[in-house]
Amino acid sequence: xxxxxxxxxxxxxxxxxxxxxxxxxxxxxxxxxxxxxxxxxxxxxxxxxxxxxxxxxxxxxxxxxxxxxxxxxxxxxxxxxxxxxxxxxxxxxxxxxxxxxxxxxxxxxxxxxxxxxxxxxxxxxxxxxxxxxxxxxxxxxxxxxxxxxxxxxxxxxxxxxxxxxxxxxxxxxxxxxxxxxxxxxxxxxxxxxxxxxxxxxxxxxxxxxxxxxxxxxxxxxxxxxxxxxxxxxxxxxxxxxxxxxxxxxxxxxxxxxxxxxxxxxxxxxxxxxxxxx
Numbered sequence: 001x002x003x004x005x006x007x008x009x010x011x012x013x014x015x016x017x018x019x020x021x022x023x024x025x026x027x028x029x030x031x032x033x034x035x036x037x038x039x040x041x042x043x044x045x046x047x048x049x050x051x052x053x054x055x056x057x058x059x060x061x062x063x064x065x066x067x068x069x070x071x072x073x074x075x076x077x078x079x080x081x082x083x084x085x086x087x088x089x090x091x092x093x094x095x096x097x098x099x100x101x102x103x104x105x106x107x108x109x110x111x112x113x114x115x116x117x118x119x120x121x122x123x124x125x126x127x128x129x130x131x132x133x134x135x136x137x138x139x140x141x142x143x144x145x146x147x148x149x150x151x152x153x154x155x156x157x158x159x160x161x162x163x164x165x166x167x168x169x170x171x172x173x174x175x176x177x178x179x180x181x182x183x184x185x186x187x188x189x190x191x192x193x194x195x196x197x198x199x200x201x202x203x204x205x206x207x208x209x210x211x212x213x214x215x216x217x218x219x220x221x222x223x224x225x226x227x228x229x230x231x232x233x234x235x236x237x238x239x240x241x242x243x244x245x246x247x248x249x250x251x252x253x254x255x256x257x258x259x260x261x262x263x264x265x266x267x268x269x270x271x272x273x274x275x276x277x
Contacts, residue, residue, distance in 0.1 A: 014241075030266035151204050158199065172205050175213040176215070178217075182217065197212055
């Protein structure tokens, strides 16, 4: 029987608490207003990134169209001037004038596309400033860009979709955006998740990323998580642990002794190992 695919988001839940992850597998849904709030905020982030990528694609299309029109104008005007310069025949001179008028008409069309391009560029700059993206090339694994498929690994039976990826030459740097406050250091569960995305990037593109990024809101500086052998080994070990639990070779248990963490857990009501005050 083939192993079930593990998602990178599952690894984040497993890193938070193996028992909470297992309860989710058993159909115990997360509860609490914070769950819905987090989902809504994450959707807003995803929609904003999509808007940026769509706008950049429109800008590229407008730029291409403008270049074609400019080339057409230059051709028409050049032919018209040659006709007017060399021809003494009235009919041909009239044809040259008509071509010049057509060229002027195409100039008006070019001006319209130039205006569209300027508006689009201004909107892109504003979106990038709002989300502190700088000039880096970003991709999302949802079909908006042709080069980035959904990330999958047959070797590790792993799959996942980072919020976006930064393209640096041949490298793809996975980025995960979180909606909570920015801690001094990223949480272990989030490091495990970005490690899973790094592994997926390595497997998919046959090139190891130098690091992954965890962003706690776009207004804050990202945490860079180095993709090093130690983290890769940890990710693979956790995948094996999750497979062992799924296949019944071992059991899932709470991985902490913090009452506050249990109290804030979205599956606390159905947890048999819940700590109480």
